Amino acid sequence: MGMGQGMSSSDNHLLNDVSKAIIGEVHAYNFYQKLAELATNAQDRQVILKIQQDEAKHYHWFTMILRRMGGQQPQIPAGELPKEFKEGVKTAIRNELEAAAFYQDIASRATTHHTQMHFMHASHDEQRHASWFQYMLMNV
Numbered sequence: 001m002g003m004g005q006g007m008s009s010s011d012n013h014l015l016n017d018v019s020k021a022i023i024g025e026v027h028a029y030n031f032y033q034k035l036a037e038l039a040t041n042a043q044d045r046q047v048i049l050k051i052q053q054d055e056a057k058h059y060h061w062f063t064m065i066l067r068r069m070g071g072q073q074p075q076i077p078a079g080e081l082p083k084e085f086k087e088g089v090k091t092a093i094r095n096e097l098e099a100a101a102f103y104q105d106i107a108s109r110a111t112t113h114h115t116q117m118h119f120m121h122a123s124h125d126e127q128r129h130a131s132w133f134q135y136m137l138m139n140v
Contacts, residue, residue, distance in 0.1 A: 010109065011069075017106050018066045019074040021119075024099055025059040027079030028052075035092065038085040044136055051129045058125065061118045068114075086140045093133045100126035 032052040039045040063073065082088025103123035110116035 011111070014106065014109055014111065015066070015069055015071045017102075017109075018062055018069065018115075019071060021099075021103065021106065021122075022059060022062045022066060023074055023076055023079075024095075024102075025055050025062060026076045028055045028095065028099070029059065030079055031081060031088070031092065031095075034081045035085070035088045038082060038088060040085060040140075047132055047136065051132065054125050054129065058122045061122065065115050065118060068112075086137070089133050089137050089140065093130050093137065096126045096130035096133065099123075100130065 029052055032048050032055065036045050036048040036052070039048060066073070080091075082091060100123045103119045103126065107116045107119035107123065110119060
């Protein structure tokens with residue numbers, strides 16, 4: 001849908017950001033699959049897999065929002081995967097905090113209450129994930 005078909009540039013910007021959020025969730029999901037394999041104990045592994053479930057939930061929410069906005073499912077390029085546990089946890093903390101800020105920004109520009117609530121909820125999830133990873137990092 002081009003600019004001439006009733007979509008403002010702010011709508012277009014929001015649509016692009018929702019697409020970016022979907023790609024980010026797929027990357028996070030895959031990253032945590034690998035990070036869970038690298039985990040040295042069962043407790044960390046379970047926490048990572050719980051976080052991974054949240055990312056799948058966000059993916060479903062954002063996909064639904066994108067569809068409601070009339071957007072096309074984005075192509076997902078390959079994302080980076082962790083090679084080593086501690087470094088992977090540090091990357092996860094950075095990514096979770098960036099995602100939390102990004103989702104708050106999207107929520108502030110959302111045109112429907114539904115979109116706003118889902119992105120705010122996801123932002124809070126990501127902040128919680130970051131603190132779980134920070135705790136994990138202290139015990140590596």
